[in-house]
Amino acid sequence: MIIIGALGVVLRKHPVHAALSLVLTLFGIAVLFVAQHAEFLAAVQVIVYAGAIVVLFLFVIMLLGVDQVENLKTEPLAGQRWVAGVVGACLLGLLGAAIYTGADSVISRGEGIASNVAGDNPDANIQQLASSIFSDYVMAFEITSILLVVAVVGTVLLMRRRTVVKS
Amino acid sequence: MNALIVVPTTTWYLLLSAALFTIGTVGVLVRRNPLVMFMCIELMLNAVNLTFVTLGRRLNDIDGQAIVFFVLVVAAAEVVVGLGIIVAIMRRRSGITVDDLAELKG
Numbered sequence: 001m002i003i004i005g006a007l008g009v010v011l012r013k014h015p016v017h018a019a020l021s022l023v024l025t026l027f028g029i030a031v032l033f034v035a036q037h038a039e040f041l042a043a044v045q046v047i048v049y050a051g052a053i054v055v056l057f058l059f060v061i062m063l064l065g066v067d068q069v070e071n072l073k074t075e076p077l078a079g080q081r082w083v084a085g086v087v088g089a090c091l092l093g094l095l096g097a098a099i100y101t102g103a104d105s106v107i108s109r110g111e112g113i114a115s116n117v118a119g120d121n122p123d124a125n126i127q128q129l130a131s132s133i134f135s136d137y138v139m140a141f142e143i144t145s146i147l148l149v150v151a152v153v154g155t156v157l158l159m160r161r162r163t164v165v166k167s
Numbered sequence: 168m169n170a171l172i173v174v175p176t177t178t179w180y181l182l183l184s185a186a187l188f189t190i191g192t193v194g195v196l197v198r199r200n201p202l203v204m205f206m207c208i209e210l211m212l213n214a215v216n217l218t219f220v221t222l223g224r225r226l227n228d229i230d231g232q233a234i235v236f237f238v239l240v241v242a243a244a245e246v247v248v249g250l251g252i253i254v255a256i257m258r259r260r261s262g263i264t265v266d267d268l269a270e271l272k273g
Contacts, residue, residue, distance in 0.1 A: 003187070006186075
């Protein structure tokens with residue numbers, strides 16, 4: 001299902017259909033997060049990606065006109081699809097080979113992930129993640145907050161219509 | 168009964184992630200619409216997130232999930248800025264593809 005959604009992003013002509021396929025993929029990945037005991041990240045994935053980012057994409061698509069169906073039949077650059085297919089196959093083969101050769105060399109070293117299912121504390125995953133973020137990575141957390149503010153201010157400045165300054 | 172349920176291993180998660188990343192890469196290389204290219208970049212980011220969570224579980228370490236949190240934040244900021252740039256360009260010249268954006272060529 002995830003692969004179908006991902007292929008839909010690439011292959012659908014209409015940008016709206018591509019965005020909806022992206023929602024399918026994102027929900028599938030959220031389900032896989034739940035399956036791997038990352039419940040908080042699954043919730044964040046659904047809220048931030050499927051909720052905010054895809055809505056933003058759809059909003060921009062609607063803003064720029066929905067009827068821009070891309071012509072996928074013609075190839076703008078000669079041989080581009082072929083080269084892209086070869087590059088993709090090479091990348092997939094490389095990653096697959098790396099996964100197969102390196103899968104056994106991964107050794108568990110951490111202190112363990114608290115699971116919501118195993119323990120009797122229903123918020124164990126969130127508590128452990130929060131203690132990790134707010135103690136070990138609190139500096140990175142603050143920097144991401146600065147990054148978000150800079151992004152928001154920059155976008156607002158970018159989108160502002162130029163007005164004549166009366167002095 | 169239990170034999171019918173296939174438990175996906177770490178390798179399968181990683182292979183799925185690799186497939187998603189490859190699809191995103193080919194999408195960026197093939198598509199011309201800048202919006203769809205952005206969606207393909209999101210696809211690649213999600214593939215990497217899946218890898219982080221999978222290896223975090225395999226390594227029994229919460230740091231994998233912590234870094235996915237930061238990747239989500241950075242991806243949100245990146246989408247906001249990128250879409251702002253796309254809208255600013257499209258406002259001036261409507262209906263273009265990335266091939267037409269050769270103004271900065273020296």
